[in-house]
Amino acid sequence: MLLIARFTVTDPGPFADRAHRALELLLAQPGCLRGLLVRSTESATAWVLTVEFASVAAYRKSLSPFDVRTLVIPLLAEADTTEPAAYEVVVEAGPDGVRRHASLLAADADTVRLGEAAGPTTAR
Numbered sequence: 001m002l003l004i005a006r007f008t009v010t011d012p013g014p015f016a017d018r019a020h021r022a023l024e025l026l027l028a029q030p031g032c033l034r035g036l037l038v039r040s041t042e043s044a045t046a047w048v049l050t051v052e053f054a055s056v057a058a059y060r061k062s063l064s065p066f067d068v069r070t071l072v073i074p075l076l077a078e079a080d081t082t083e084p085a086a087y088e089v090v091v092e093a094g095p096d097g098v099r100r101h102a103s104l105l106a107a108d109a110d111t112v113r114l115g116e117a118a119g120p121t122t123a124r
Contacts, residue, residue, distance in 0.1 A: 001059050001104075002087045003051040005079035010045060019049055022072045026051055029065065031058020049079075056104060059086070 009015045016037065023035040031054040040046035053059040062068065079085065088104045 007047045029062035
């Protein structure tokens with residue numbers, strides 16, 4: 001699972017320090033595989049934080065510890081919310097070759113709205 005958080009940053013020094021600490025905290029959690037903080041070479045204010053997790057469960061558990069909730073969650077709350085942030089890996093390429101992953105999405109992912117996982121609250 002890949003978390004992608006996009007930020008518009010006007011004061012890069014403090015932001016990079018906060019992101020550095022956030023990555024330290026996340027990488028200390030089981031199932032957190034790696035993280036990157038990158039800045040656009042085309043727009044100095046465009047930054048992206050990506051964090052790779054072994055699974056959705058590892059992602060959720062990584063966000064649970066108190067120190068993560070007090071530092072990482074507020075940082076992520078500043079991210080651009082106009083695009084999705086959590087992605088599943090579909091194809092992975094590395095030195096050992098290219099492999100395809102099974103989808104984690106439910107079969108009805110495009111038909112069930114948020115809050116309706118157990119069924120709509122009112123009959124349609």
